[in-house]
Amino acid sequence: MGKIRISLLAKELGVKSNLLIDKCHEKGLSHITHHANTLISDQAEMIRQLFKPTPPITPAKEEPKVKETPPIRETEQKQGDKTVLQRSGSVKVVQPAKIVMIPKSQPLPQRMVKVAPSKTFWKKKRPSTVVPVKRKEPEVQVTDLQKPVVKEKETRVTMEPPITVKDLSAKLGIRANEIITKLLLGHNVRSTINQILAEDIVQLLGIEYGVEIEIKKKELVEERDFIAEQISTKAEDMVYRAPIVTFLGHVDHGKTSLLDSIRQTNVAAGEVGGITQHIGAYKVETNGKHVVFLDTPGHEAFTAMRARGANITDVVVLVVAADDGVMPQTEEALNHAKAANVPIVVAVNKIDKPDANPLRVKQQLASLELISEEWGGKTQFVETSAVTKKGINTLLERLLLESEILELKANPRNPARGVVLEAHLSEGRGVVANVLIQDGTLRQGDIVLCGKTFGRVRLITTDRGIEVTEAGPTTPVSVSDFSAVPDAGDKFYVVGDIQKAREIAQGRQKKDRESALAKHQHVTLDSLYSKIAEGKVKEIKVILKADYKGSVEVLKKALEELSTQEIKVKILHCGVGGITESDVLLADASDAIVIGFYVTTEDKARILAEDKGVDVRLYKIIYDATNEIKSAMEGMLEPESKEVVLGQVEIRLVYNISKFGNVAGCYVKTGKITRNSSVRLIRNTIIIYDGKLESLKIVKDDVKEVRAGFECGLKIANYDDIKVGDIVEAYEVQKFARSLPV
Template sequence: MSDTKSGDDNTLSVTPKKTLTLKRPGSEQGTVRQNFSHGRTKQVVVETKKRKFSMPGDKHEPTPTAATVFAPKPQPAAPAPAAPVAPVAATPVVAAPVAPAPVAPAPVVAPPVAAAPAPVVRETPRPARQPERSGMVLNSLSRSEMEARRRALEGSVVREQEDRLRAVEDARRRLEEEERRRKEREDSARRQAEEEARLKTEAESRRRAEDEARRRAPSAALEANVPDEVEAKPKGRVGPGSAAASPIRRIATPEVARPAKTKTEDDRRRGKLTLNTALTSADGDARSRSLSAMRRRQEKFKRAMHNEPREKIIREVTLPETITIQELAQRMSERAVDVVKFFMKQGQMMKPGDVIDADTAELIAAEFGHTVRRVAESDIEEGLFDIADHSATLVTRPPVVTIMGHVDHGKTSLLDAIRQANVVSGEAGGITQHIGAYQVEKNGQKITFIDTPGHAAFTAMRARGAQATDIAILVVAADDSVMPQTIESISHAKAAGVPIIVAINKIDKPSADAQKVRTELLRHEVFVESMGGEVLDVEVSAKNGTNLDKLLEAILLQAEVLDLKANPDRTAEGVVIEAKLDKGRGPVATVLVQTGTLLPGDILVAGDQWGRVRALVDDRGNRLEEAPPAMPVEILGLQGTPQAGDRFAVVNNEARAREITEYRQRLARDKAVAKHATQRGSLEQMMTQLQSSGLKEFPLIIKGDVQGSVEAIIAALDKLGTDEVRARIVHSGAGAITESDVTLAETSGAAIIGFNVRANAQARHAAEQQGIEIRYYNIIYNLVDDVKDAMSGLLSPERRETFIGNAEILEVFNITKTGKVAGCRVTEGKVERGAGVRLIRDNVVIHEGTLKTLKRFKDEVSEVPVGQECGMAFQNYEDMRAGDVIECFRVEMVTRRL
């Protein structure tokens, strides 16, 4: 950059890299700070040259310099002359504009000839000068330099704003820190004052107590001989054994100055600085206690001084059916020790972990002054079942029909003909041993069928089928008429309060007599329409498919009369028809949805099991997206196999499902324990029972394919028990026989029975090693017969006595080396050697034993017939008299059967 100075002919050139200074005699050099509009400042070097010049009128006025003419306004400068004679041209100090633009160079102003040269201003390169000022000509900047200058200025503005914000934030933090330290100092001072006041009060109270003790002491000589000691400030809590609390050492003496504390070995061992050591005072006192702790200590001290009782807190105590003493104390906000003391006063030795019932807990809570609210564990099941539906939400649903009757009367064959399937071929022995559910469609209307077994052992299944149904179809064979299970099915249907439709099957047989069936039904209060009653009856043939349409029409007619409705737009409820453990799918339950709609993903509770529905499968193996009311489906996803007949319901979340199932499992365990305890009784009762009755148990482990079959087997085996022997079910369940079952059988000495299931490879190997036999069955009455035979082997044989004959003693002979021998005559029957004998005198049995000898004359014989005489001697008995009667009998042990 070059500056041109007017006033003489010399031209001064200044480069940006080096500042050129011109020194003249009589000149002065200084610095001037320049301020710009965008906030930047700059310090420049100014050389001032004083020169006097004369003008007309005033010859002694000083010449204004460049420093006075062009000095910035914020900075003080030399005073300007009052009336300058002539203008002085100098290089102006120009502030760079914020947004530079190309400016044309200003014209050069020629100063007067007589003017002295102006002072030289040395500066660094500057942006283009302002056009409104006149002065020396400045070289214009290039576009790139102006852009760089602009970016630098903008960056400086941003940095300055950040610096200002940072300064404001630092100032605010300093103020907050100062305020916090001030509050801490005030709190510390207040706590110290309170502690000093407390110590002063305690010292005063102790002094008064010591004075009172001195006055009451029988002699003051002991105090007179004790030397005075300096009273030290108590540190921390003052205990009864401390020096501050001792009446002998606490003698008022002038307080002396504490010596300067020196660093000891303990101080050196203290280690690095921690929060506790930092808060510790200089004299070694522990850090001050919190306000709450001091307040509690003061309240406790006041209560101790004035014997004030603690404030009683009255609570509402929620009591379940059983509760421990510890938990009861916590709910009452009392100490468990106090509750135990209450029991001790009542003469009972209890521990905090002991369980008490709700009535006892209520008495204790009332004794301690609390109110009680009784709750039951069963309250968690409230709102789970039987939710009332509004009549506007009900829609018509399909009827649920249960097929019942005697075994081998064609129930499953009739259902096969209706649904065009063949289920009978898959059943062992041609009889149904499972409960099944199917759905068929007739004229656009759906009908749900439930098939029940007809065997005598499946009474519970038939009862469940009757309870879960709307209509009961009583199947009676026309050639066999009414049988025991037919009568039982009628009883179940009447107990459930469902209408009955009689299906007289096998009318295609030559020996069929439908009228005989109707007549025998009258004896059991089943009045068909043809006999003047209201019960519908249809003659059908499952083999030929005769009159199946009429049977379905009768079912739909009866359903129309019943007007069956349900709400499909709600959570599902229903009943478990059957449950099993599938090897590939896990626990599988066949359920009947009674109300609501069951969807995949629903969380349901079935008995003491819960789970999330993974899939819905119909009776033909098809996956379903939903199960509306009256729809039988198989559900996958349960945690275990529920019991057949359990009700299920959908809950909101897994937490409630777990809570309900845990309660039900605990209830089932308690019932099992109570039942076992009732059967077992105390140890004395067990020993008495075993000695008196000789009860023997036959332990069994039963595994079946479905829960219903296992239940039927257990019920059938329970009926086999007698006073001498009974079956004890160690374990039962649905699924294959596993290694754990074999281990349990080895431990308990039980036999393993598999019904329609097999043992896996590990279980078979373990059973072979342990010598445990596994029996497999697929027909229930074969299983029951074999178990009956095995239990019969535990029965003690029956002692059967057979009368042989009587003999009358005529004379008693005393023979040397032989003893007494009775001479007898056989009066009835015969007498045999080795048989049992009784000695009867005056119709009273005197002795019972065996014969030592039986002689006829001098020969030993095996028997003596009636009318002949013989000699007899008893084994280890000789008190025989003439006229006594000897009864001879034979004892046989006969094997008994159940």
Template sequence: MAQVTVQQLAEVVGASAERLLTQMKEAGLPHSEAEQAVSDEDKQTLLTFLKRSHGESTDAPKRITLKRKTISTLKSSGSQGKKTVNVEVRKKRTYVKRDQEELGAEELAAEDVAGEDVNAEPLEVQAAAAEVEAQAAAEAAKAAEEAVKVAEAEFVPEPESESEEDLANLDPEVLRQRAAARRMKQEADEAEARKVALDARKAEEERKEAEAATKAKAEKAQETIKRPKRLHDAPTAAPGADQRKKKPGARGDRGPQGRGKQRGHNLSLSDLDRAESGMSRRRGRKKLKASHEEHSKHGFEMPTEKKAVEVEIADMISVGDLAQQMSIKAGEVIKQLMTLGVMANINQMIDQDTATLVVEEMGHAVKAVSADALEESLEESLAQNTDEGNAEPRAPVVTVMGHVDHGKTSLLDYIRKSHVASAEAGGITQHIGAYHVDTDHGMISFLDTPGHAAFTAMRARGAKSTDIVILVVAADDGVMPQTEEAVMHARAAGVPLIVAINKMDKEGADPERVKNELSAKEVIPEDWGGDTQFIPVSAQTGDGVNELLEAVLLQSELLELQAPKDVPAQGIVIESRLDKGRGSVASLLIQSGTLRKGDIVLAGLQYGRVRAMLDENGEPIDEAGPSIPVEILGLDGTPDAGDQFAAVESEKRAREIADFRQEKTRDNKLARQQAAKLDNMFESMTAGERKTLNVVVKADVRGSLEAIQTALLDLGNEEVQVNIVTGGVGGIAETDVTLAMTSSAVMFGFNVRADNAARRLIEGEGVDLRYYNVIYDLIDDVKSALSGMLAPELREEIVGIAEVRDVFSSPKFGQIAGCMVIEGTVYRSKPIRVLRDNVVIYQGELESLRRFKDDAADVRNGTECGIGVKNYTDVKAGDLIEVFEVKEIARSL
């Protein structure tokens, strides 16, 4: 209660302020003025003083009992119809003030009761508990009646009208009793209202119980049947075990800590109902309450506020990844994109600016990251390793380039004292080879590139990974298309060029012709004032080979080639293939550092540990330095030719970067496919349907596969095209044949063969499989197949012309034109055109062709005949009847 002044307190109790100040001074309170505040403690002190001055005990009454009686009507429906029952409820409620000790004991008892297992009590104990509760209810009712009588005897009634003077003369104790009586009346009214609401709820519960009476009786009967069985099955207790020690407040020990009257209030009707209906209902309710509390304890709670996160966004990010970082559904992101005018699905890639707008609209923070962060960290570490290493002189890497069949491999054979060219299919090189040669002047590493037109990419890679280019030109053949291409590749790579004029031993050799033709391509010889060395050589006799090697070493000295040796290896992938017994085999050219057996190598999209390392002759080695070509085993796949490789410190980092590159490659491929769908749709709508030849290509090495795929995709026109279903390195497996069957494709094997399972499937299903070892044979066959798919060209040819001289009417045949064949031969079975003034007025066929009275199959030049035109009657004299035929002419690419 808030503090009041002495004046306000005097008005409440009905006394003057002076008298109240006098009493407060006698009680020892410091108040001397009517405006001073009176606290609750001051009021209690004053009340105690007044009680003592009147000889009364300072103890407050501990018990107040209220009695109520209500009559209600209950309507219930049963098997015999509707019934109306008058229900009279008599209720007493006793309010008892307890000590702190009693309250503490009751709390302990309540804890004991809550922790006690209800199911552990036998049926006899439950019955005894119900009987004790009934006796306690009766005793409580009797005590309540006595308390009411005492309260009525002690109660001082308040007169209807009383003056202020009378109130001032009243004893404070009487005023206190009147105030207590008013409070009790107010509490009684509130209790009455609560009781009415309780009675209404109780009536509703009884109505529901009456409706379910049949079901409740069945459950009780079943429970009654089950209980004796549980008692009978219980083990026999030891003597004295039935007199268990019970905790205070437990059932059967109805002391001061028990329920009901001992708890300070009368037993309610709900308590009596629970006692009568047995413990099954109480047990079920307790279990339900416990399960609800357990569910509330461990259940899911809705977050109270939205959590903002930091979203990492690269240059491109998919809608699904963006939603995952924000921990929301992808549909929410798609809706937000739609509000921005962007239509995208869950797999579509969106740019960084669009993703930033979406994230900010969602209330999150944006962190822009580089998509190539892993690549940049790798480049930084590799550059740091290169800077920390000690640069040492290294051997030059020389690439031999030129037109096909100009003697590139033969020249290398002579230098290496080997016979590689004799083992090549068709006498041409179709792979890129790498060798290193120890000469009298030092070591040189050579890269041999194919000269066929299909191997443009190989030649480009060879020029980029080299220090010096040797351009081989046949003295008897001169400059050819691939010779010009090699010059352009060398210029694009910015490497010096040395021209080797080969086949000088032939009679038709003309080196001056070669110089003149190359001069036209801006390749000027040194003796003509240029900067390019021209060396005449012969791969058969060896003339000029030493001079060529000296020119290479001289050029390398001018370049001052250096590379660190004591750092992890870096370089380029020359070629890769699948070996049946060894797995993935990759040919590498080390450009800096040292590669050792056991190193972790990252090459393009593949990685792995170097299990074995071989030189170009197939001999095992343990390490290789700069400018040395090697073959390694242990990668998890075949990297693409031209990919960069590097030795990294751990397999974990290699796997992380390889996975990142593969994911980036997939995303780029998906983006290209989605961008191409619409373009292809418009092309097919405008240009019509193109015929497609599906092919499955398997090759021995990556370089050959790339060259074949590029050459095949270049074939075709607006009517026909080649679709490469799949391409791979290694032998033809059963899965490749199955894929070819489902896509109706032709299979090509380049220097590879099918295994036994694939061969049986090919024979059983009739799949078209063709083997090749020369690339231009494969390209020619595909070109022929595409030519056969082209629609033939239709060409008309005039075979005869007849001039109409007169028109006759025949009752049997209608109008007959009397004609003279003036050119060629008129055939009855061929189509015709009717021309008037050299303008076609009708096209159709002949109905009849007669020579006099006889039918004729054809009429030659200079002969008269009668012609009947089918379904046409407007033939006039002077018209020309033209007979023609349509021929189909096959087309080719």
């Protein structure tokens, strides 16, 4: 009886594996939990029947009837001394021309034409002659479509900073002197006509003049302005692209040996040890398909690139030594991979060692929420050995399977775009950048924009050291030359205009200089409330380091228990030992707070934290750490609202005042009623209306409140249906500070 894998059946049916797994569950096949699970032929046929298409029934459409418009006819009729043009929809009245004779003794009006009798009129004065001018009265066309257009005053305008008094005057149509006077008297701001105003002052002035001013900062020309026009996502142009894989793991667990073993096994002898190490990536072919490996196995480099926005890795291989098990750096690498939100394949390496125990590795990783598919999880485990080459091909097959599930595709017809792996200044070639093309095709002569630099591609070299004229998707190459050395992690794009590339690069340089003066402000315990108020934070991300494993577990549990429905405490990474550069890099990339318990911060990490603006807190008492975060969280909680009844008022008389409405003469039975309190109108124990007071008086005097035992007059805002005997209940909503549960 034949079997078929879920991923292959999904590819056959043209659907997602997750959808296929759901259909299996609907049919009682609960053992199917992963795309690598298999179905027997009968089960597969049953699932195929669910995806058989049914022919759609399309109802016949009636052709819309076109309403014919009668032709416009025009007739001319004589009515006395007037000629009337009649046409469908309008009447045009043409007045006959009038001849006006003006005596010579009277001065010529503005519409008269004075004609000189000779060209030499300036030599000898001659009497001028008056020529009668035919003056036509304006033609009047009577039509219902002509209406006067009244231009409404703008109530919303958009301005770009910097904004001066002169700019504001021109935009609002208000004299500059008036604005300067208002600034001085109303805002205590002395200014001149060319002085740049603060944005909040500009918006306040707009409110005072009844105009909403939207300050829209001029955006730099970025790649999004032209990339969308260049990229084509037509299905017929898309082709399979190789997955990009990064190896992570603990020191001395065999990452480099495993990479070297893969390279020697699957790359021709002429390609071994070439320029691969300098490119930073290389391709491996298996079963007619390719896998691209990044030569940056250290998780610090992995996180540093992710911090720059270069999420280029499709799959992470977590390497764990079978004889050593999960170590602190293994757990740290796992947290980095989870933070990047990419699929993880576990390579249980050094399986050839006598004391290898792969079962212990699976158990340890299961406690870290990385469960093998053999145990009902979704993570693929492969036993490998760099010495005996065991499991190498299986690992490559699993990586290809993951790439099929991800449906990685690219369009070679697009202009190339990708990311810089590393760059340097070569003595013979100038600036050389080692890049990975993610989409499109890079050709010699292309104009490339890369971070704060730009240039024209003059030389393309593959990872094997071979010069080529073009390179397609998912290909690591070395290119030259650029105007300056780009940073690792910078994205590059092919553009059609070198002037545009220069403009964008210079704009980015300017932006970097400005941001150097005002660096990015990370979340701190002091700024947490303002971040929450702005809607920028929904959870507190914490990196936890302590002196002992037991302390880590206790502190982790105590912090996580502080979570509420409104704000969560999420532990991104926890470990034993001092605070390192890797911890600061992860906090910088994830906008987290670093908490250390009975540990110190390394010198390089301290300098890096100050440079990146990462908040590092050190404690010696667990309760100090939990109480400080608890206090910060309590300040972020929305205050609790509670309704308090102030008093009840009985309506005894109703007066109707013209242009004012119904006014109630009342008696305060209990408590009090205030001018600012909310009120309910109650009739026969049923709430008729809930609103606010418009006025509260004793006789003719306005008062702020009236207490029990006194009479008063009141008017309910926007409501007149009041009757004798109704009860007006006064209440207010009070807010109380909340605290976290003990």
